Amino acid sequence: xxxxxxxxxxxxxxxxxxxxxxxxxxxxxxxxxxxxxxxxxxxxxxxxxxxxxxxxxxxxxxxxxxxxxxxxxxxxxxxxxxxxxxxxxxxxxxxxxxxxxxxxxxxxxxxxxxxxxxxxxxxxxxxxxxxxxxxxxxxxxxxxxxxxxxxxxxxxxxxxxxxxxxxxxxxxxxxxxxxxxxxxxxxxxxxxxxxxxxxxxxxxxxxxxxxxxxxxxxxxxxxxxxxxxxxxxxxxxxxxxxxxxxxxxxxxxxxxxxxxx
Amino acid sequence: xxxxxxxxxxxxxxxxxxxxxxxxxxxxxxxxxxxxxxxxxxxxxxxxxxxxxxxxxxxxxxxxxxxxxxxxxxxxxxxxxxxxxxxxxxxxxxxxxxxxxxxxxxxxxxxxxxxxxxxxxxxxxxxxxxxxxxxxxxxxxxxxxxxxxxxxxxxxxxxxxxxxxxxxxxxxxxxxxxxxxxxxxxxxxxxxxxxxxxxxxxxxxxxxxxxxxxxxxxxxxxxxxxxxxxxxxxxxxxxxxxxxxxx
Numbered sequence: 001x002x003x004x005x006x007x008x009x010x011x012x013x014x015x016x017x018x019x020x021x022x023x024x025x026x027x028x029x030x031x032x033x034x035x036x037x038x039x040x041x042x043x044x045x046x047x048x049x050x051x052x053x054x055x056x057x058x059x060x061x062x063x064x065x066x067x068x069x070x071x072x073x074x075x076x077x078x079x080x081x082x083x084x085x086x087x088x089x090x091x092x093x094x095x096x097x098x099x100x101x102x103x104x105x106x107x108x109x110x111x112x113x114x115x116x117x118x119x120x121x122x123x124x125x126x127x128x129x130x131x132x133x134x135x136x137x138x139x140x141x142x143x144x145x146x147x148x149x150x151x152x153x154x155x156x157x158x159x160x161x162x163x164x165x166x167x168x169x170x171x172x173x174x175x176x177x178x179x180x181x182x183x184x185x186x187x188x189x190x191x192x193x194x195x196x197x198x199x200x201x202x203x204x205x206x207x208x209x210x211x212x213x214x215x216x217x218x219x220x221x222x223x224x225x226x227x228x229x230x231x232x233x234x235x236x237x238x239x240x241x242x243x244x245x246x247x248x249x250x251x252x253x254x255x256x257x258x259x260x261x
Numbered sequence: 262x263x264x265x266x267x268x269x270x271x272x273x274x275x276x277x278x279x280x281x282x283x284x285x286x287x288x289x290x291x292x293x294x295x296x297x298x299x300x301x302x303x304x305x306x307x308x309x310x311x312x313x314x315x316x317x318x319x320x321x322x323x324x325x326x327x328x329x330x331x332x333x334x335x336x337x338x339x340x341x342x343x344x345x346x347x348x349x350x351x352x353x354x355x356x357x358x359x360x361x362x363x364x365x366x367x368x369x370x371x372x373x374x375x376x377x378x379x380x381x382x383x384x385x386x387x388x389x390x391x392x393x394x395x396x397x398x399x400x401x402x403x404x405x406x407x408x409x410x411x412x413x414x415x416x417x418x419x420x421x422x423x424x425x426x427x428x429x430x431x432x433x434x435x436x437x438x439x440x441x442x443x444x445x446x447x448x449x450x451x452x453x454x455x456x457x458x459x460x461x462x463x464x465x466x467x468x469x470x471x472x473x474x475x476x477x478x479x480x481x482x483x484x485x486x487x488x489x490x491x492x493x494x495x496x497x498x499x500x501x502x503x504x505x506x507x508x
Binding site: 198 | 273277281283284286287288289291305320321324325338371378394436437438439485489492495
C-alpha cells in the first residue's frame with residue numbers, strides 16, 4: 001500500500017492534538033492563574049530504502065540513496081509559566097504572586113498541590129481555603145470577630161479585631177518554587193503536583209530568595225494570548241487540510257490502479 | 262508480454278516512494294526547526310551496449326535536505342532562540358555524537374541541564390550545558406547564557422556558559438535516520454563566533470506546503486500515466502494473441 005497514507009495519518013493526529021491544546025488554552029483564557037500549553041512536534045524516524053554509496057554496478061556507486069521519513073509525532077506539551085496580567089479586585093482574600101512561585105494547597109489525601117490561583121475564601125472553621133474548599137498551607141485561621149484582614153507583600157497575615165487597637169498576627173504565608181516548573185504535573189482545577197522532572201519544592205518567605213511577593217486584592221489572569229492561539233488555529237487547520245488532501249490523493253491512486261488494471 | 266510493463270510498474274512504485282517523502286515534509290509543516298527533504302527521480306539505463314538502448318528505469322531518491330531557513334515566530338519565552346542567518350545549534354545526539362539543530366525551543370531539567378524540546382543536551386564551551394539554580398535565564402545574542410542565581414537580587418548576574426553555535430559547510434551535512442543533522446564525516450565542528458541568536462523567537466519548519474502538495478498532485482497524475490501504459494501494453498499483448506489465434 002502507499003506509505004503516504006500512514007505518513008499523512010501521523011500528520012493528521014498531530015494537528016488534532018495541537019488543536020485540542022489550542023482549544024483548551026482558549027477555553028481557559030479567563031481562568032485565573034491558568035498557564036497555557038504549547039505542543040512540541042518532532043519528526044519520526046527515517047527508513048533507508050536504498051543506502052547512498054551502495055554499488056549500482058561493479059564499478060559505479062549510487063550517488064544518493066532513498067531515505068524516507070515516517071511522519072511526525074507529538075513529543076510533549078510544555079506549560080508556559082510566563083506571568084499573566086494583573087487585575088485588581090480589592091477583595092481581601094484575593095492574592096496574586098508577583099514573580100515566581102506557587103501557593104501550597106493541602107489535598108484531601110494529605111499530599112501537597114501547588115497553584116497560582118489566589119482566589120481564597122474562609123470556610124466555616126475560619127480557615128483560608130480555595131474555591132474547592134482545600135486548605136491553604138501553612139494554615140491560617142481567621143477569628144470570627146475579625147473586621148479586616150491584611151496581608152503584607154512578604155506574607156504576614158494580620159486581622160483587626162473589634163475593640164482591640166493592635167492588629168492580631170495570624171501567621172505567615174509562604175511561597176514554594178521549583179527548579180523546573182515546566183516539569184510539574186497539571187492535575188486540573190489550576191493545581192500542579194511535584195514530579196521527578198520538576199525537582200523538589202523549595203519553600204520560603206515571599207519576596208526573598210527570588211520568590212515572588214504577594215499582592216493582596218489582586219488576581220493573576222491567565223497568560224493565554226488569544227490572538228496567538230487563533231493564528232495557531234489557522235496554521236493547524238490548513239496543515240490538517242493539506243495532510244488529508246494527501247490521503248485522498250493516495251486513495252485515488254489506489255482506486256485508479258484497481259479500476260484500470 | 263512486452264517487458265515495458267516492468268518499467269511502468271517500477272516507475273509507479275518509485276512514484277509512491279517520492280510521494281512518501283513529500284508526505285513526510287507535509288506532515289512536519291508545523292514542526293519547529295524541521296528541514297524538508299528533497300525527492301528526485303533519476304533514469305537508470307539497463308543496457309548501454311550495441312543496438313538500441315530502449316530500457317531505462319526511473320528511480321526515486323532523496324539527493325539531500327533543504328537547508329533553507331524557516332520563518333521566525335515570536336514566542337516571548339526566555340529559553341526560545343532562533344539562529345539568525347546561516348548557522349546551527351550544537352546538540353548531543355542519543356548516541357553521544359554531535360548533531361546540529363535549528364529548533365531552539367530549550368528547557369531546563371531538574372538538574373539544571375539545558376535540553377532541546379526533544380530532550381537532547383545542548384552543547385556549550387566544554388560539553389553539555391548545566392546551569393546552577395537560577396531565578397532568571399537570559400540568552401545573549403552570541404549564545405552567552407547569563408543567569409540571576411537563585412535567591413540573589415536582580416543586579417547580581419553571572420555568565421555561566423555559552424551555547425556552541427557552528428557554521429558547517431552545508432554540503433557536508435546529512436540527515437540521519439533519527440532525523441538529526443550531522444556532518445557526513447562524523448567529525449565535530451569548531452564553534453563559530455560570528456553567529457547571532459534571536460532570543461524569544463523560534464524558527465518554524467522550512468516546508469513550503471504549497472510546493473509539497475503540488476508535487477504530490479503531479480506525482481499522482483504521473484502515476485496514472487504509468488498505469489495507463491501498463492493497460493496499453495496489456496492491450497497490445499492481447500491484440501498479438503488475438504492475431505495469433507486467427508491463424
